[in-house]
Amino acid sequence: MKGKKWEKQDLEDMARLLRKDVLEMIMNVSDGHPGAAYSSADIITALYFGGILTVDPERPDWEDRDRFVLSKGHACPLLYAALMRKGFIPEEERFTLRKINSRLQGHPDMAKTPGIDATTGPLGNGLAMAVGMAWALKQQKKDSRVFVLTGDGELQEGVVWEALQAAAKYRLNNLVIIVDNNRRQSGGLIDEVSGIMSLREKFQAFRLETKEIDGHDFDDILGGLDWAVACNGPALLIAHTVKGKGIDFMEEDNSWHKRVPTAEEYASGLAQLGGAVL
Amino acid sequence: MRTESTRRAVTEGLYDIMEKDKSLVLVSSDSTLIIKAKDFMEDFPDHVMELGISEQAAMAAAAGIASTGMKPVYVSYAVFASQRACEQFRNAVAYPGLNVKVVGANGGMGSGEREGVTHQGLEDIGIMRAIPGTTVLSPSDAGQVRKAVSAMMGIDGPVYLRIGSGKDPVFWEEDTPFEIGKPKEFFRSGEDLVIFTHGFVLPAVREACEKLAASGVGVCAVEVGTIKPLNEKALKPYLENCRASLVVEDHNVIGGLGSAVCEMSAALCPRPVIRIGLQDRFSESGTPEELFAKYGITPENIVNKAQEALK
Ligand SMILES: [Mg+2]
Numbered sequence: 001m002k003g004k005k006w007e008k009q010d011l012e013d014m015a016r017l018l019r020k021d022v023l024e025m026i027m028n029v030s031d032g033h034p035g036a037a038y039s040s041a042d043i044i045t046a047l048y049f050g051g052i053l054t055v056d057p058e059r060p061d062w063e064d065r066d067r068f069v070l071s072k073g074h075a076c077p078l079l080y081a082a083l084m085r086k087g088f089i090p091e092e093e094r095f096t097l098r099k100i101n102s103r104l105q106g107h108p109d110m111a112k113t114p115g116i117d118a119t120t121g122p123l124g125n126g127l128a129m130a131v132g133m134a135w136a137l138k139q140q141k142k143d144s145r146v147f148v149l150t151g152d153g154e155l156q157e158g159v160v161w162e163a164l165q166a167a168a169k170y171r172l173n174n175l176v177i178i179v180d181n182n183r184r185q186s187g188g189l190i191d192e193v194s195g196i197m198s199l200r201e202k203f204q205a206f207r208l209e210t211k212e213i214d215g216h217d218f219d220d221i222l223g224g225l226d227w228a229v230a231c232n233g234p235a236l237l238i239a240h241t242v243k244g245k246g247i248d249f250m251e252e253d254n255s256w257h258k259r260v261p262t263a264e265e266y267a268s269g270l271a272q273l274g275g276a277v278l
Numbered sequence: 279m280r281t282e283s284t285r286r287a288v289t290e291g292l293y294d295i296m297e298k299d300k301s302l303v304l305v306s307s308d309s310t311l312i313i314k315a316k317d318f319m320e321d322f323p324d325h326v327m328e329l330g331i332s333e334q335a336a337m338a339a340a341a342g343i344a345s346t347g348m349k350p351v352y353v354s355y356a357v358f359a360s361q362r363a364c365e366q367f368r369n370a371v372a373y374p375g376l377n378v379k380v381v382g383a384n385g386g387m388g389s390g391e392r393e394g395v396t397h398q399g400l401e402d403i404g405i406m407r408a409i410p411g412t413t414v415l416s417p418s419d420a421g422q423v424r425k426a427v428s429a430m431m432g433i434d435g436p437v438y439l440r441i442g443s444g445k446d447p448v449f450w451e452e453d454t455p456f457e458i459g460k461p462k463e464f465f466r467s468g469e470d471l472v473i474f475t476h477g478f479v480l481p482a483v484r485e486a487c488e489k490l491a492a493s494g495v496g497v498c499a500v501e502v503g504t505i506k507p508l509n510e511k512a513l514k515p516y517l518e519n520c521r522a523s524l525v526v527e528d529h530n531v532i533g534g535l536g537s538a539v540c541e542m543s544a545a546l547c548p549r550p551v552i553r554i555g556l557q558d559r560f561s562e563s564g565t566p567e568e569l570f571a572k573y574g575i576t577p578e579n580i581v582n583k584a585q586e587a588l589k
Contacts, residue, residue, distance in 0.1 A: 063347060110345065111374045118345065119374040122365060128335040129370055132342025132350075135327055136303065140346065155357065159366070162332030169330075 006049055014085065015045040019246045020273040021081035021094060028049070028264050029098045031106075035127060035256035037078035039182040039215070039241040044070075046221040047147060052229075054144075060114040066144050067117040067133050071126020072151035072180060073107040074258075080104050080113070088115035123175045124157025126150060127177065127180045131163045134175040134234075143176045145229060153185025156194050161206070167234040168207040176228040177236040180215065182243040184254050199238055208236045215239030230234035247272050279481060282420035283444040288313040288381055289425025292351065296322060299431070303327055303343055305352040307336040312383045313353050314444075331505035337363035340378045341370035346555050349377055356382030356399025356440055360406050372409045372436045380406075385416065385440035386528030387556065387573065388478055388566035395560045399440065402437060405534015406438040407506045414506040416440040416476040416535075417456055419449045420512035422503065425456035430545050433458065442478050443566075449480045459504045461512050468496015471584050472516040474539050475503050475526040478566075479575050483526050495584065506528065509557045510546060517547040524552045528570075552587050554580060 006014070019041050026032035027155045046090050047053050047068060077097060083089045089103070096102035102134045103112045107121025118133075120126040130148035137144045154160065167175055179199065187193045203210045209231040213224035221239070228235035243257070244250030263267055292315070295302050304310070306328045306473055319326050327343065331338045332356055340350040352359065359367075359382040371378045382402050384390050390398035407414050413433055417426040425439055430437040454462075463475075464480070465487040475483045483499050490497045498515060502508070517523060523543070525536035536553035543549050554574060562568055570576055 020501075067345075109374070118342070119370060124365055125334075125338045125370050128338030128366070129342035129345070131335070132305075132327070132339030133346055135339065136343040136346040136348045139303070139348070141323055157336040159332075159338065162329065162335030163339070165332065166327075166329040166335060170327075170420045260562075 006051070008218045011045055011050055014049050015042050015274045016246070016273050018045060018078055018081040018085065021084065022274045023261070023266065023269050023273065025026070025077050025094050026096045027099070027261060028095045030260045031098050032077055032257045033074045035244040035250060035254065036072060036151065036198060037075040038247070038250065038263060039243045040072065040075045040246045041078050041216065041246060042216045043149060043178055043180065043221055043239055044078055044082050046218060049085050050222050052222070053147065053223050055115070057115070057119065060088055064142060064144055067128040067130070067146045069118040069133070069146065069148040070108055071120055071124070071148055072154060073121030073126070076108045079108065083115040086115070089113070113278050123151070123154035124159040127160050127265065129161035130175060132169045132173065134167070134172040137172055138172065138174055145176060147176045148180065149178045149180060152179055152181045152183065152197070152199070153190055155179070155199070164206045164208065171233045173233050176198045176225065176232045177234065179236065179238050180241050181238050182241045182255070183244045186257050188254055203236050208234050210236045210238065212238045212240065214224065215241035217247055251253070279443045280448045282448050283314070284417070284423040284441040284446045284539050285312055285383055285444045286314045287420040287423035288353065288441060289371045291424045292318055293422070294428055295431050296325070299349065301348045303348050305329070305335045305336050305340045305343065305350045306537050307331055307354055309353045310357070313381070323499055333358045333363040333448050334366050338370045338484055341366070341376050344376040344378045349378040349379070351381060353381045353383070355397055356385040356402040357365050357397060360402035360438070364405060368409050375411055375435050377434055379437045379439065381439045381441060383441050384443055386477060386487065387561035387569045388528050389442035389446070391443045392563045394563040397435065398561060400530050400556055400561065402440060403505055403529050403534055403535065404537065407533065407538065411435060412506065413458065413504070415458065417503050418477055418501060419446055419455065420458045420482045421448070421452045422450055426503070429456055429458050440477065446478050447481050447556045453588055456503060458501035459507065459509045460517055461509055461541050462501045462503070463498060464501055465497065465499040467491035467498070469519040470496040470521050471524065471588060472520040473497065473499040473524045473526060473580070474513070474535060474550040475499065476505060476535055479526055479528050482570065482575060482577050483580060485577035486584070489577060489581050495588065497584065502535055505535050505538055506542065508542060510542050513542065514546050517543055517549050520549060522550040522552065524554060524580065524584055524587065526554045528575060530558060532558055537547045550587055552583050554583055
């Protein structure tokens with residue numbers, strides 16, 4: 001079941017609402033990774049509300065659905081917000097995030113949460129899981145596609161390149177990989193922590209169809225996703241993003257990788273996202 | 279002693295499964311030759327996912343395959359399946375309870391094909407046993423492995439199956455069943471001493487039992503082919519009736535069946551538990567006979583330890 005085709009303005013409004021949800025959730029539990037969630041916010045909004053993912057909140061385990069794997073699992077509050085606004089999770093459940101007895105675990109749990117297709121968070125594994133899914137769905141002659149969103153820092157994991165080898169070998173044309181290229185990881189700038197990025201060259205050497213997009217522009221994101229879906233083999237989008245995008249004091253400030261706002265910061269953030277302190 | 283390959287037995291078990299269930303997938307990290315699966319690959323090319331030498335991606339891909347409802351069997355060496363891909367098994371497979379079967383070859387030093395420590399699974403059972411929700415099986419010959427493959431496919435959840443080198447002693451009559459969770463008593467002259475064991479050391483245990491019985495010791499021997507979940511109900515009476523127990527296994531004495539029996543005994547029925555196996559050290563290259571002799575998994579050593587325990 002495809003969502004209705006939204007206008008760009010609708011998508012921007014939804015992305016703002018999801019960011020606001022996340023800020024409230026993180027504030028409520030006093031824990032979380034806002035920077036990483038915000039750099040992925042527009043991509044996840046496009047997937048769920050831009051007519052890309054074929055999913056059905058009434059049948060979260062529907063076997064013909066498209067799959068979404070959030071390999072950068074620490075950004076999951078944003079995904080939970082999207083699932084909530086899409087109708088997979090009741091709205092009142094959001095403040096159970098990271099609390100005891102909750103379905104909303106600190107990292108995505110496919111066994112607990114409706115709409116979560118893969119248990120992720122341990123960096124690098126999501127891509128290999130997505131490759132297995134894509135292979136198996138093709139084997140079963142299903143039209144379902146697999147979208148996986150990875151961070152750029154987690155590309156340092158060897159398992160990612162093991163998985164990309166297999167994706168290329170099997171020409172998994174039902175697999176779309178999106179890299180949230182915010183150029184930062186927990187310890188700082190990727191250039192400083194691990195040294196080498198050269199993403200495009202690496203991906204092309206692994207024979208992936210590769211395209212760069214602006215990860216905060218819906219025309220660019222949706223155009224890129226349409227292109228990737230139409231590709232003959234596994235396709236990869238390098239989405240240029242800004243960590244913390246959407247709240248001015250979080251943008252490009254890596255201390256927001258994992259941090260909880262003060263009361264003043266919270267009020268300011270909410271105001272920027274069009275909300276008010278409840 | 280007649281030998282038969284427990285590795286090839288896995289492929290034969292997969293053929294049996296394919297007759298009734300086409301959702302099977304053999305996942306390989308360039309490991310199909312381990313189980314001599316060339317014919318299976320030719321007969322069922324669409325049922326083999328070959329990722330190349332990449333155990334971590336293979337394990338995580340198996341999780342992805344299982345999430346679509348298919349039934350992946352990932353084959354590798356015991357040491358790499360349980361250690362190099364351990365985190366993927368724990369987080370991607372076992373935590374969500376996915377239906378992935380993992381087969382580990384070269385389980386133990388005697389199954390190491392002279393390859394040496396790097397290719398011997400010496401801690402695999404301890405590692406896999408420590409992961410919640412995981413069934414751990416260690417059948418003791420090729421016929422048992424064939425049946426264990428069928429049995430494990432009937433479990434909806436993660437299973438670790440330990441196999442050998444390909445030159446594995448035949449111990450059981452061909453028509454002996456392998457039932458998950460069911461221990462098998464294979465020697466009894468009395469109950470003063472009980473020996474719990476698994477894997478390819480059963481012939482040595484039987485020989486030791488014969489010697490002990492000849493010298494008047496009441497001994498019984500029990501194969502525990504399902505190490506987790508441990509069938510405490512079936513095993514507890516042996517502890518209750520004995521004066522001492524021995525565990526014999528080709529595994530480090532830390533973490534394996536010996537540890538499982540100690541845990542059970544401490545909780546349910548305290549008895550001396552003597553563990554015969556690798557005494558928390560690494561082994562080396564050599565034939566199984568040489569290794570077992572050097573590291574103490576011999577009928578003579580079992581007899582000596584039994585007599586000490588009964589003093
Ligand atoms: Mg990053």
